Amino acid sequence: MPELPEVHALASDLRGRLVGRTVERLDIVAFPALKTFDPPVSALAGQEIVSVDSHGKFLDIGIGQLHLVIHLARAGWLRWRDAAPQPSARPGRGPLAARLVLVPDDERPGSGFDLTEAGTKKSLQIHVVRSPADVANLRTLGPDPLDPAFTEEAFAAILAAQGRAQIKGVLRSQSILAGIGNAYSDEILHTARMSPFAPASMPAERVSELYAAMQGTLRAAIERADGLAASELKSEKKSNLRVHGRTGEACPVCGDTIRQVIYSDSTFQYCPTCQTGGKPLADRVLSRLLK
Structure with missing residues (x-):
């Protein structure tokens, strides 16, 4: 998408x-x-x-x-x-x-x-x-995450309001943040070294890390895509994704095997070592870390 x-x-x-x-x-x-x-x-x-x-x-x-x-x-x-x-x-x-x-x-x-x-x-x-x-x-779109007015403080307020909601779903919700989908939410969370199932309400230092990852990931993608014709954009996006769509490949950061969680209508990918303390996520809709 x-x-x-x-x-x-x-x-x-x-x-x-x-x-x-x-x-x-x-x-x-x-x-x-x-x-x-x-x-x-x-x-x-x-x-x-x-x-x-x-x-x-x-x-x-x-x-x-x-x-x-x-x-x-x-x-x-x-x-x-x-x-x-x-x-x-x-x-x-x-x-x-x-x-x-x-x-x-x-x-x-x-x-x-x-x-x-x-x-x-x-x-x-x-x-x-x-x-x-x-x-x-x-x-009903939420704010543009790259708008100059969308500060770290504004992001922190949004996350606090979402409470225990899983951060992966919060990043993807268009009524909360405009424009981030399945692929870039995977990339942002991998960069922030954060589990997709972490609660949205988090300590200030984690908010800061996630905000920086979001800004960096989206701005880098825009910079790579700038000036490309429509016919080139799909391949450019796919070739630069680090974890999304790369199940079974080696994580470019730590070398661990990238895993996926399958939902009824979508999948997402993550690195256990970078994001979940080495523990795999259960492959079902209401996943939690396996005991």
Whole structure:
């Protein structure tokens, strides 16, 4: 799933490609992906693109007085297209969910982007709204962890309010912190040498270590992704993850074998030596350290 660094990089890449261009049309191929009906998709036609921003895991493309807000979900992606698009497959067939076509000019005929989603579980969200605040899940986002106003003190207050809640779930909750998902929460906790099941309420020195790990991990990922095209972001992310998705490999810090915990709909990875005092975590939803 694209998380804050990848969505930030997508917005940066698209800003240079889209701002100042005019929309010819937005074709919706997978109709369940479209979550709004007023304004209609047709209202985007003929409008100039004026901005491209990101909010957590959401892309926000300002088109005239409207906004095209996109959440790529677990298996969605955006693919830039320089040439004129090929005819779409029948609705509901294949990975194509939507296609933005720009008004051609002499240098860029037929350019635009395709929104695709792999797999059978479709969660991609497309919203055409008058304001980003019209998207319910965007309206309830927690603070951006890289916002200058998000200080260590603000982070400490959030953790204290979560009490005994497991820190892995707190970091992933979009209503608590915007943009951190399964992969970067694994990376942050590994850097902080903290168990995924540690309680959110923790001593001040551990808050400081976790805050530094969060800032460092996210900022380093953004720096690596900055300037990359959309087609390069997935491989860049995967190649730089230290524990997430690396079950059975050696921890790059201590050499111990990276382990995983499997949930009903996701998995996460950790290093026992670095994070849990050498003890493996039980592989079930309500895991605790094995006695």
